[in-house]
Amino acid sequence: MALPDNVKQLFSGKNFGTVVTRRADGTPHSTPVWVDTDGEHVMFNTNTIRAKYKHLQRDPWIAITVLPSENLQSGYVTVYGKAVEFDTEHGGEHIDAMAKKYLGEDTYPWLQPGEERVIVKVKPESYDGYGVGAQD
Amino acid sequence: MALPDNVKQLFSGKNFGTVVTRRADGTPHSTPVWVDTDGEHVMFNTNTIRAKYKHLQRDPWIAITVLPSENLQSGYVTVYGKAVEFDTEHGGEHIDAMAKKYLGEDTYPWLQPGEERVIVKVKPESYDGYGVGAQD
Numbered sequence: 001m002a003l004p005d006n007v008k009q010l011f012s013g014k015n016f017g018t019v020v021t022r023r024a025d026g027t028p029h030s031t032p033v034w035v036d037t038d039g040e041h042v043m044f045n046t047n048t049i050r051a052k053y054k055h056l057q058r059d060p061w062i063a064i065t066v067l068p069s070e071n072l073q074s075g076y077v078t079v080y081g082k083a084v085e086f087d088t089e090h091g092g093e094h095i096d097a098m099a100k101k102y103l104g105e106d107t108y109p110w111l112q113p114g115e116e117r118v119i120v121k122v123k124p125e126s127y128d129g130y131g132v133g134a135q136d
Numbered sequence: 137m138a139l140p141d142n143v144k145q146l147f148s149g150k151n152f153g154t155v156v157t158r159r160a161d162g163t164p165h166s167t168p169v170w171v172d173t174d175g176e177h178v179m180f181n182t183n184t185i186r187a188k189y190k191h192l193q194r195d196p197w198i199a200i201t202v203l204p205s206e207n208l209q210s211g212y213v214t215v216y217g218k219a220v221e222f223d224t225e226h227g228g229e230h231i232d233a234m235a236k237k238y239l240g241e242d243t244y245p246w247l248q249p250g251e252e253r254v255i256v257k258v259k260p261e262s263y264d265g266y267g268v269g270a271q272d
Contacts (some may be wrong), residue, residue: 018166026162027197031214032203061163063165065168077166078166
């Protein structure tokens with residue numbers, strides 16, 4: 001589904017998300033992330049040893065809740081969908097772009113030796129929230 | 137389980153949480169909340185018609201991820217546990233206390249006629265995170 005502009009703006013802005021994935025036994029796992037969008041997908045960047053990456057490899061179900069960093073009562077969104085692409089080819093340059101957005105730094109400062117960054121691209125299936133034209 | 141002080145401080149401070157509950161079909165449901173703690177439980181305030189309240193009545197499994205509102209890279213926590221108490225008797229005074237903490241207002245400004253507020257108290261069973269002495 002196509003997301004409205006105000007939902008995309010929550011993902012393109014300097015806002016934090018909370019990603020929910022499912023463990024092997026089906027119980028939810030919840031962690032914060034930096035978020036992004038290419039206009040069609042909502043996205044975040046992780047590395048290939050994180051639990052959430054492993055969960056999504058097995059089960060692409062995902063929810064991402066985003067709150068605005070400023071004017072916190074203005075609205076929020078949760079996007080529900082499926083992780084449809086894991087882009088390691090551009091994961092390194094993307095985490096640097098995220099470091100620029102969130103930290104104002106040209107290079108992601110916490111990269112570990114051998115760490116492989118990955119862009120997880122999520123195809124939205126529904127969303128709900130407040131101040132975003134709730135749907136779902 | 138007892139939570140360490142820095143986890144409690146994330147809940148007592150002016151920080152936002154994301155609550156994950158399970159729908160009837162087991163899929164996770166994720167929404168932001170104001171958070172609190174009484175030292176033993178982690179808590180949030182909702183009303184009795186919200187989906188998350190209904191989910192917890194049926195299935196007490198819950199996760200709450202809290203990010204600091206300031207110094208956002210300093211750490212975060214996700215507490216996993218069970219909703220063990222639903223306090224409607226003190227829900228109204230508690231939402232006013234939350235409005236004081238988050239909005240600086242003496243009274244919660246968005247109360248609707250007939251709305252019943254409820255404090256959901258969560259007994260922590262595990263937690264993980266960053267900058268909080270990860271455990272789980």
